[in-house]
Every structure is written in structure tokens, then in C-alpha cells.
Amino acid sequence: MDKTDKSDIFLSAIELNKGIIYKVANSYCKNVEDRKDLVQEIIIHLWKSFDNYDNNFRHSTWMYRISLNVAISFYRKEHSRKRISNPLTDGIVDFPHYDSVEDNESNLGILQQMILQLKNLDKALMLLYLEEKSHKEISQIIGISETNVATKINRIKNVLKQQFTQIKNQ
Amino acid sequence: MENPELISIWKEQNAKIEKTLAINQLLLKDAINNKAKSSLKSLIKLKTAGIIAFVFYLAILGYALVYAFSNYSTAWNYFIVSVSAIALINIKGFSDYVKHLVWANNINYNGSVMEIQQQLLRLQLSIIKHAKIMSLQFPFFTTFYLSNNWFPHEVGFGYIIFQVLLTSSFVYLSYWLYKNHKPENLDKKWFRTMIAGSGGKSVMKAIEFYRELEEFKKE
Numbered sequence: 001m002d003k004t005d006k007s008d009i010f011l012s013a014i015e016l017n018k019g020i021i022y023k024v025a026n027s028y029c030k031n032v033e034d035r036k037d038l039v040q041e042i043i044i045h046l047w048k049s050f051d052n053y054d055n056n057f058r059h060s061t062w063m064y065r066i067s068l069n070v071a072i073s074f075y076r077k078e079h080s081r082k083r084i085s086n087p088l089t090d091g092i093v094d095f096p097h098y099d100s101v102e103d104n105e106s107n108l109g110i111l112q113q114m115i116l117q118l119k120n121l122d123k124a125l126m127l128l129y130l131e132e133k134s135h136k137e138i139s140q141i142i143g144i145s146e147t148n149v150a151t152k153i154n155r156i157k158n159v160l161k162q163q164f165t166q167i168k169n170q
Numbered sequence: 171m172e173n174p175e176l177i178s179i180w181k182e183q184n185a186k187i188e189k190t191l192a193i194n195q196l197l198l199k200d201a202i203n204n205k206a207k208s209s210l211k212s213l214i215k216l217k218t219a220g221i222i223a224f225v226f227y228l229a230i231l232g233y234a235l236v237y238a239f240s241n242y243s244t245a246w247n248y249f250i251v252s253v254s255a256i257a258l259i260n261i262k263g264f265s266d267y268v269k270h271l272v273w274a275n276n277i278n279y280n281g282s283v284m285e286i287q288q289q290l291l292r293l294q295l296s297i298i299k300h301a302k303i304m305s306l307q308f309p310f311f312t313t314f315y316l317s318n319n320w321f322p323h324e325v326g327f328g329y330i331i332f333q334v335l336l337t338s339s340f341v342y343l344s345y346w347l348y349k350n351h352k353p354e355n356l357d358k359k360w361f362r363t364m365i366a367g368s369g370g371k372s373v374m375k376a377i378e379f380y381r382e383l384e385e386f387k388k389e
């Protein structure tokens with residue numbers, strides 16, 4: 001495969017699955033500038049691993065694994081590392097502006113805020129659950145048993161539902 | 171809403187994402203063509219000051235040893251043994267530092283989250299391992315200045331006791347630091363203070379995440 005073909009295939013894969021990158025970046029970064037940096041890092045790592053893409057897994061599984069790994073380790077890196085490349089003024093992914101009071105108070109806004117508060121690994125689990133991934137696929141992406149996936153999802157789901165109800169009743 | 175359907179709430183954004191989310195093709199191509207290649211170079215540039223300082227330090231130790239060997243007499247024995255030990259420990263520490271730097275930048279993120287995060291954590295926590303190894307050199311800083319010319323026969327008994335106690339204390343300190351330098355001691359203030367000076371913030375985050383990972387592994 002020549003370089004142009006590879007780039008084109010990669011760009012199509014990103015375009016088709018841009019929602020994954022958006023949702024992961026949105027769930028792991030509160031700050032808009034951090035989201036841009038995170039998106040860039042995710043794309044770089046996806047590109048680096050594109051040659052080794054395993055056809056036994058779906059594109060979406062591959063993208064979730066890399067996106068989540070990059071996002072989870074993002075804030076553990078030294079602060080100075082985040083801006084080693086030229087800082088972006090525009091982002092690779094243009095995020096819709098969801099910062100109005102109306103958006104934040106909508107059910108989706110509340111859910112997104114609650115997801116942001118979760119711990120890193122719980123967040124990854126919930127993202128995949130909300131994306132309606134099977135327990136088997138979640139187990140492959142996260143690397144824990146299917147039983148453990150089910151147990152943890154139930155626990156986090158119940159906590160979120162309780163919090164959600166409390167917030168809406170205020 | 172008493173029993174919110176979380177999935178249907180989450181799905182509300184899908185239509186909006188498909189309609190409004192745009193990929194900036196130009197920036198995307200720039201990321202894959204240029205930035206992907208330059209990330210390792212940038213990291214090394216960042217760490218260059220540390221690498222240069224280490225090399226400079228090792229050069230000084232090497233020069234001191236060459237001088238001692240070139241002008242050898244038994245008076246130099248304490249110096250040669252001490253500085254050799256210090257140099258070897260620093261060479262080991264330095265090579266681990268560079269090795270981990272390159273590994274961390276080249277890790278393939280296409281693995282399960284648990285597997286990759288554990289690998290990353292091991293690398294990030296290598297700072298603790300590095301500090302463990304560096305602490306082994308402390309006793310030799312209490313012996314390099316001694317000389318067969320005057321120690322122990324030309325000094326009083328009091329000094330001999332003092333020297334033995336000094337070196338023994340540093341041997342114990344090294345042993346204790348080596349044994350207790352581990353992520354499990356994150357709760358201890360002395361540990362946090364000690365690692366604060368060696369890339370501390372990212373290490374602290376790594377240690378906190380280590381705990382989250384260990385907790386997450388439990389069924």
C-alpha cells in the first residue's frame with residue numbers, strides 16, 4: 001500500500017468514527033484547550049498504530065482502545081509535555097459548543113458532567129456501556145473479565161441514576 | 171425523571187455529532203505527517219538538560235578515576251573504590267533513565283486498557299526505581315576522602331569511632347531508602363517530600379492512578 005492510499009484509508013476511518021474521538025475527549029477533558037491537545041495525541045497514536053491494525057477486531061474496538069489509553073494517561077504526563085508540538089489554534093475535531101446554561105442543565109449535559117466526575121477507569125467502562133458495546137467487547141477493550149464488566153457497570157449505573165435523580169429533584 | 175434511561179439520554183448527542191462535528195482535514199494530515207514523527211525528538215529535547223548534566227557528572231567521575239589510576243599509590247584505594255562504586259551506580263541510573271524515556275514514547279497503545287496502563291505505570295514509576303538505585307551510593311560519599319596515608323593509624327580513636335558511625339549510618343540509610351521506596355508509601359509525608367523533587371507531580375499522579383488500577387482489578 002503506498003503512502004497516499006494509507007493516508008486516505010486512515011482519514012476515512014477517522015471520519016467514520018469521529019464520534020468516538022469526540023466522546024472520549026469530551027469525557028476526559030473539561031478544558032477546551034486540553035481537548036484539542038488530547039484529540040491531537042489520540043490521532044497521532046492511531047496513525048502510529050495503523051500499520052499494526054489487527055483485522056480480527058473491529059475498527060471501533062481498535063479506536064476505543066487507543067483513544068481510551070491515550071485519554072487515561074493524558075493528565076499523568078508532565079505538564080510541559082502537553083505543549084511540545086506547536087499549540088493548535090483550531091482543533092482537528094471541531095467541537096460543537098455545548099456550553100450554554102440550557103445545554104448544561106439538559107439531561108445530556110447533566111449526564112456528561114457526571115461522567116466527567118467519574119474515575120478514569122470507571123469513566124471508560126461507562127462510555128463503552130453508553131455506546132451499547134457488548135460485555136464481550138468491553139471486556140476486550142478494557143482487559144477485565146466479562147463478569148467483572150457486568151458487576152462494575154451495574155454498580156456505576158446505580159450510582160449515576162441516584163445522582164441523576166437527586167439533581168433533577170433539586 | 172425517576173429512573174432515567176442513561177443510554178437514550180447519551181444517544182441524544184449522536185444526531186448532533188453526525189451533523190455538526192467536522193474533521194479539519196488539513197490539521198489531521200499535518201498531525202499524521204509531521205507531528206507523529208517529531209514527538210520523540212521533542213521529548214528528547216526537553217530532557218536534554220538532564221541528560222547533559224548526567225553525562226557531565228559521569229565525565230568528572232571518570233576523569234577523577236583516570237587521574238587516580240595514573241598516579242596510583244595505596245593512598246588512593248579508598249578513593250578508587252568509592253568513586254568507582256558511585257560511577258557504576260550513576261551509569262546504571264542514567265542508562266535506565268534514557269531507556270525508559272525512549273520506551274515510554276514508543277509504547278503501542280493498541281492493547282487492552284488494563285495491559286497498556288500497567289505498562290505505562292511501570293515506566294512512570296521507574297522514577298521511584300531510579301531513586302532507589304541512586305540511594306545506594308550514599309555510603310561511598312563518606313569514604314572517598316579517606317586515605318591509607320592517614321586512616322586509621324594517624325587519627326585518634328575518637329575519629330575512628332566517628333567515621334565508623336558515619337559510614338554505618340549511611341549504609342543503614344541507603345538500605346532503608348532502598349527497601350521503603352515503593353508506591354505503597356504514598357501515604358507517608360516523607361515519601362511525598364522525597365519524590366517531589368524528581369519529576370514529582372507526574373509521579374504522584376502515576377501513584378494515585380496505580381491505586382485506582384489496583385482497586386479496579388478486584389472483582
